[in-house]
Amino acid sequence: MMAEDTEERAAEEEKVEEVEEAAEVEEAPSEEQAEPQGAASETPEVDVYAVLRYCLALMIHQGWVHLGLRAAQGSTETKTDLPKAKIAIDTAALLYEQIKGVAAEDEKRAVDTELANLRINFAHRAGTA
Helix, strand or coil, X not given: CHHHHHHHHXXXXXXXXXXXXXXXXXXXXXXXXXXXXXXXXXXXXXXXXXXXXXXXXHHHHHHHHHCCCCCCCCCCCCCCCHHHHHHHHHHHHHHHHXXXXXXXXXXXXXXXXXXXXXXHHXXXXXXXX
């Protein structure tokens, strides 16, 4: 049973990493986008979809943390808080709806699977609480 949980957690962490990788923003502008010498520095335009993907990855992670299935960053112990888990899962679903139209098929599959796993684990935890 413990081996299955460890394998399941590893697979879940890999999925979150895939979602986080999809949310990465380009760090350096191309030569065409670079500002000319002497131009006033302006705030670069933010890609709203990258921000949504980042927030989605955070909410998915928080769902797992509050389900008590993953330790919070900087901690080794887990703690179950189902009301917070529900908020994180519901918020992740709302964020996903905003990017679904522009997401690649592999990203959609990864997020759909992640949300389904969160919901199943929430139902299991809520049933035993």
